[in-house]
């Protein structure tokens with residue numbers, strides 16, 4: 001098809017050419033437009049402007065350039081957060097501790113509840129998932145019923161949702177178990193109808209008994225009603241979950257990742273209910289594995305919940321630079337082509353991430369981004385400089401995300417600080433920020449908060465690392481805050497102005513002037 005077009009005089013296929021469709025729309029009547037288009041005209045139009053050639057070259061160049069460089073990556077996926085590694089260096093101790101506690105489940109007993117603590121990126125989720133998979137595999141091997149259910153409480157953050165999600169998981173699992181059982185029994189039934197001695201090896205005394213067991217199983221299946229994601233009273237959701245879990249003998253480990261988010265959002269009722277279930281369950285046993293990066297969240301728990309949940313505690317300390325090197329090296333061996341990394345790359349990524357409280361996620365992000373930047377440069381080696389650029393890029397991305405998601409009032413306060421800095425004001429104080437803030441609010445019709453609230457918002461910006469506010473003593477004039485920006489001015493301003501409300505402010509100069517008038 002392509003060949004015949006190239007060789008013929010008809011010119012390129014214009015069916016998707018925007019120029020063509022524009023001109024035919026522009027000046028044709030309905031009657032004309034229903035006629036066969038005159039291809040020759042279009043071809044000549046394009047030839048006149050020379051646009052076909054250019055755009056072909058441009059679109060060819062776009063991908064050709066990128067493909068030309070030796071690819072650096074062998075398998076980039078292993079550097080992504082979604083990848084679950086099978087080896088977790090420097091977490092042997094924590095993994096063994098978890099396994100020692102959970103092995104009880106394989107003996108058919110209830111394991112103690114476990115609380116896992118550690119800062120972000122210290123491998124808590126990866127280790128807990130690894131142990132769970134091993135636990136489930138071993139339970140299948142020894143035919144001891146043991147199941148692990150994972151819930152991310154950042155997403156599923158109310159008692160209703162947690163219980164409904166769990167209920168539905170177990171309802172579905174029960175349905176599978178029931179279907180299997182019915183299939184087996186129906187098989188026996190059909191053989192028993194031919195030959196009654198087939199029943200001798202079973203627990204059924206007659207074909208009737210077998211039939212009524214199948215009917216009972218069908219009825220059980222119908223009884224399990226899926227829980228809707230809203231609308232039921234919580235008691236009903238709880239009892240659905242309870243019945244579904246207790247349907248047959250098993251040990252269930254409920255893994256609640258980011259458990260602090262659940263407590264923060266909806267208190268400790270869920271944990272209270274889950275932790276007292278075992279005294280009422282007849283067939284099954286439930287054990288909870290909570291994961292948190294907030295060491296203090298248990299302070300908000302009812303003492304009974306706190307002691308039950310924290311039967312066993314496992315701490316995941318931050319990684320140091322050497323440990324991060326090992327983690328990166330193991331992944332890099334799979335992710336990159338043989339000699340794609342220069343010697344300094346892994347130590348530098350590890351050193352940067354070690355400064356960030358030993359976060360393996362950050363280290364892996366850095367390595368992946370450095371690789372992508374090198375790929376974009378079309379070099380065949382990732383160099384130290386790519387890591388430095390990656391560090392800046394990740395930091396900027398973080399700032400952009402934090403600033404973009406600030407509430408409008410905080411954005412106005414931050415904009416006021418930026419305006420002051422851009423106009424060369426040094427040692428900015430709260431009063432100056434407030435004056436400009438007030439004017440900006442009036443301009444965009446936003447509510448004006450009190451100076452005290454604005455001071456709080458400045459402290460919040462400080463905590464987010466966007467501004468730096470230090471309290472300085474002015475001797476007998478008391479104390480004041482000196483505020484400066486901790487993030488790049490231009491980029492932050494651009495993010496703020498992309499907010500439709502702030503973007504409406506055309507000329508900011510009068511607002512800065514206003515600080516001298518107040």
Ligand SMILES: Nc1ncnc2c1ncn2[C@@H]1O[C@H](COP(=O)(O)OP(=O)(O)OP(=O)(O)O)[C@@H](O)[C@H]1O
Nearest residue numbers: 081088089120121122123124125126293327360361
């Ligand atoms: N010891 C390790 N070996 C290999 N990869 C690791 C190790 N520790 C963490 N990682 C990787 O680092 C990333 C973050 O780990 P993980 O999600 O387990 O952290 P976390 O402690 O649960 O963090 P958060 O509290 O933010 O959820 C994942 O991509 C994980 O595969």
